[in-house]
Amino acid sequence: MKRVFNKLIVSFSIFIFVPSLTMNVISCKVGDRSNIWRPNPIMPIKKYGFENVNLDSIDIQKIFYTDDLLKEILQSLKLVGYQESELSIQVFKNGIEVDLENTDMFRNSNYKFIITNKKNSNDKITASIKIINSLHLQDVFKVTNIGTIYDHRTRTIMMGLMFYNMDMLRQLPKVGQELTDSKNFRYNENLDGTTIKINDIIPKEKPTSYYGSLELNYDVEEFIPSENDNYQMTITEMVKASNNIDTPKT
Structure with missing residues (x-):
């Protein structure tokens, strides 16, 4: 008897909720959806070109410093034959381009790296990281x-x-x-x-x-x-x- 009662409850719940969900889906179709704002997906590392370079092995969740991120990317490039002298590296700190050699890259800030191939401008890697564990x-x-x-x-x-x-x-x-x-x-x-x-x-x-x-x-x-x-x-x-x-x- 209890098992039959449970089946009735489940059936009754489905009868109530399915129409309401269906109505919600239908209501989304009303109006022009082209005006709905959608944020761009957050991708810490993006690669354009560099066909033979594999960046999938870089675990961004385990990287807490800018030098570790840059080291991982350069290592991936070296594995397929790219030398650091063949690469151009731009660094941005809170949206402002800075000099990598004369900037404290361990301060709390938002950093962005742009790495390009000097021999092919279509080869580009962008990587972003936020530092929050500064000791300054x-x-x-x-x-x-x-x-x-x-x-x-x-x-x-x-x-x-x-x-x-x-x-x-x-x-x-x-x-x-x-x-x-x-x-x-x-x-x-x-x-x-x-x-x-x-x-x-x-x-x-x-x-x-x-x-x-x-x-x-x-x-x-x-x-x-x-x-x-x-x-x-x-x-x-x-x-x-x-x-x-x-x-x-x-």
């Missing part, structure tokens, strides 16, 4: 105006910087020493800010530690304690607070 100081510290601090000591500046960039607290063991080394600080003449520089050069290989320069702005005021004042958090308190609430308050 300007990319990882989003807030650089750290408000009011009470002195110019490097540790005080670091605490202010961390307070406004709570997501970086877990990285403090990796970068804390550099952020408190006075040799890395260049103070403004009017003492309203400083520039922190850590290995500030354009990397030629994937960075494994934080690097670059970071300009900070702040106001320095003399701290006069009173019984009613709430003192600033210590680093330990900030780390603890960051694990419990989204926006810790002093």
Whole structure:
């Protein structure tokens, strides 16, 4: 009896839903479909010409850096006899053409490569990649105006910087020493800010530690304690607070 009841339910459901679906399909035919906007498919790598080159083996989902993407493409070209000297490579960063040798290709940005055959302009490969895992100081510290601090000591500046960039607290063991080394600080003449520089050069290989320069702005005021004042958090308190609430308050 139960089995018969289930069959009836299924049949009744089909009777209800099929006509409605059919009506929906028919309704799509009403009007001019030529005006319907359709986005272009997103293809990270496109190949025109280069008939013997196989790019299907490149797994774009496993590539996180620009140099890895370029290396994979060039390797595929070399396998069928193309030399790098025979190729022209154009690089675009956020839509602007840049010099591959003098551009930091490991910063957070949208990159596009256009590789063409110097001997045949019909041979072209385009490849795009978005970098979101930069270790450059300007990319990882989003807030650089750290408000009011009470002195110019490097540790005080670091605490202010961390307070406004709570997501970086877990990285403090990796970068804390550099952020408190006075040799890395260049103070403004009017003492309203400083520039922190850590290995500030354009990397030629994937960075494994934080690097670059970071300009900070702040106001320095003399701290006069009173019984009613709430003192600033210590680093330990900030780390603890960051694990419990989204926006810790002093």
